[in-house]
Amino acid sequence: MYTLGTHFEELLRRTQPPQERIDVAATVTPLVRDYLRDHADLATIAPHSRLVGSYAQKMSVGDVKDVDFLVFVPGDPVNNEPEAKSIVRQLRAALDGLPEHLGYKGYAAIDIEMARRSVHVYFENEDFHLDVVPATAIDGLDEPLYVPDRGLNRWIPSHPLGYIELLNSLNNEHGKKVKRLGRLFKHFRDFHMKTRKPKSYWLGAVLVHHVQNTLDTDQSIAVLFHDLVNSTYNSFAPTLGREGATPHIKDPMLGHDISWNWQRSHFETFMRRLADVRDWSAQALEEGDRDRAISLWQKVFGADYFPSEVAEAATQRAQTAYPGKSVVLPSGLVLPSATAAGGHTPTHPTRFYGSDE
Amino acid sequence: MSRYSGRLSAVSIPQQDLQMRRRFPQFKNVGSPRSAIWIGGLQPLEVSPIYAVRIQYRVGDIPRVWVIAPALHERAPHRYTKEDGRLCLYWPREAPWRPDSVVAETIVPWTALWLFYYELWLDTEQWLGPTPHGDPVKGG
Numbered sequence: 001m002y003t004l005g006t007h008f009e010e011l012l013r014r015t016q017p018p019q020e021r022i023d024v025a026a027t028v029t030p031l032v033r034d035y036l037r038d039h040a041d042l043a044t045i046a047p048h049s050r051l052v053g054s055y056a057q058k059m060s061v062g063d064v065k066d067v068d069f070l071v072f073v074p075g076d077p078v079n080n081e082p083e084a085k086s087i088v089r090q091l092r093a094a095l096d097g098l099p100e101h102l103g104y105k106g107y108a109a110i111d112i113e114m115a116r117r118s119v120h121v122y123f124e125n126e127d128f129h130l131d132v133v134p135a136t137a138i139d140g141l142d143e144p145l146y147v148p149d150r151g152l153n154r155w156i157p158s159h160p161l162g163y164i165e166l167l168n169s170l171n172n173e174h175g176k177k178v179k180r181l182g183r184l185f186k187h188f189r190d191f192h193m194k195t196r197k198p199k200s201y202w203l204g205a206v207l208v209h210h211v212q213n214t215l216d217t218d219q220s221i222a223v224l225f226h227d228l229v230n231s232t233y234n235s236f237a238p239t240l241g242r243e244g245a246t247p248h249i250k251d252p253m254l255g256h257d258i259s260w261n262w263q264r265s266h267f268e269t270f271m272r273r274l275a276d277v278r279d280w281s282a283q284a285l286e287e288g289d290r291d292r293a294i295s296l297w298q299k300v301f302g303a304d305y306f307p308s309e310v311a312e313a314a315t316q317r318a319q320t321a322y323p324g325k326s327v328v329l330p331s332g333l334v335l336p337s338a339t340a341a342g343g344h345t346p347t348h349p350t351r352f353y354g355s356d357e
Numbered sequence: 358m359s360r361y362s363g364r365l366s367a368v369s370i371p372q373q374d375l376q377m378r379r380r381f382p383q384f385k386n387v388g389s390p391r392s393a394i395w396i397g398g399l400q401p402l403e404v405s406p407i408y409a410v411r412i413q414y415r416v417g418d419i420p421r422v423w424v425i426a427p428a429l430h431e432r433a434p435h436r437y438t439k440e441d442g443r444l445c446l447y448w449p450r451e452a453p454w455r456p457d458s459v460v461a462e463t464i465v466p467w468t469a470l471w472l473f474y475y476e477l478w479l480d481t482e483q484w485l486g487p488t489p490h491g492d493p494v495k496g497g
Contacts, residue, residue: 005477008404009404012404180403180404220404310480310481311481314477314480315485318477318485321470321486323470331383331399332381332407332408332472345381345462346466348466350451350467351489352445352447352448
């Protein structure tokens with residue numbers, strides 16, 4: 001079986017958002033926090049703002065232009081104090097000056113047509129924008145927050161920070177494979193579905209469910225991807241068999257149905273793509289010829305993303321592990337040099353003897 | 358080298374065990390106080406599987422290492438014999454293993470490196486780690 005680790009690493013590298021977008025998400029975060037903290041017309045409370053969404057989860061793929069933020073405001077969400085609608089309006093007014101404060105031109109708008117609960121901050125001549133949602137954290141940041149509902153009529157519970165924590169802890173528990181798997185799952189969707197796509201949060205919830213219940217994450221990322229696709233198909237198959245039905249994906253933090261608005265035809269399309277990819281990935285894992293295995297994975301992820309040849313990337317990886325210079329973590333992970341966290345074992349020089357065929 | 362006798366003082370199995378628990382706690386000794394058999398998992402790359410590894414060592418002998426699972430490719434290089442499947446982690450003529458060596462400081466990191474280069478070999482059919490036959494990384 002060829003598990004093609006270097007090919008998968010290269011695939012993951014090629015599906016990352018542009019570096020300048022990742023840099024913007026990182027650099028703008030403290031600037032947004034300071035701007036809102038110091039704003040005279042909008043009361044915010046510590047920590048004032050937090051990056052959320054795919055950039056905070058470190059699970060973004062492709063050219064994601066939305067950089068998502070929460071803004072923390074004081075209030076009593078149960079009694080709708082302050083009114084969700086009025087806070088969103090105040091937030092829009094306050095954020096109108098943000099582009100200029102950051103050295104751009106632009107404006108803020110409430111995204112009513114998209115039926116979202118956020119304020120969009122647009123930047124002229126820039127290809128990213130901020131998506132800002134007000135939140136109250138009456139029980140602290142470790143508990144569910146309250147955000148406006150889609151009609152902006154009341155505050156409803158949501159736990160985006162808990163979801164990020166959950167992803168982080170699952171990723172650490174499972175050898176850093178969970179977020180990579182999440183990114184592969186999203187890339188598969190984006191590559192095979194131009195429309196009718198299931199939402200990223202739904203895919204994330206499916207991923208979390210399978211990691212917590214069925215996936216053996218001791219396996220290579222290639223095997224794990226197939227197992228995720230296969231177990232997802234199997235868990236949705238009974239619903240596909242019921243006329244007009246769609247799955248009820250549970251929120252991984254709060255347990256409510258998050259896919260209540262999944263249309264049947266869109267669900268059927270997703271299942272057809274899932275079946276194709278399940279079959280191709282199974283064949284790729286069984287294939288005894290490396291080139292044929294690569295061709296099958298290219299059907300799954302696209303030939304522009306899954307490389308045919310990785311000699312150069314592999315040589316570069318090899319240099320990072322040189323015995324006598326590299327270190328090994330307790331898990332066995334080989335790193336080019338010592339980590340600040342410590343806990344590593346330095347490698348001693350050696351040369352591997354024996355058959356060199 | 359021992360300061361007084363001029364001979365290398367061997368590290369006992371309990372001392373080896375202590376170091377193993379400190380550096381690679383997933384390795385459990387299922388052997389005896391005189392002859393250790395450590396079994397544990399190593400994941401050399403973030404996308405690779407966790408390889409189950411068996412290390413056998415008796416004081417005064419050399420440590421021997423096998424990959425238990427997943428099965429190695431039948432043509433995997435740098436093993437003593439295909440039948441035995443034991444990993445070649447160093448060149449005996451250079452003798453990097455000494456009685457006063459600590460398994461957790463030498464053999465286990467070399468095993469992780471072996472697995473790292475094995476994963477690259479699977480992808481390229483080239484052993485990209487250093488060997489006495491030539492050093493692809495350094496061009497030797």
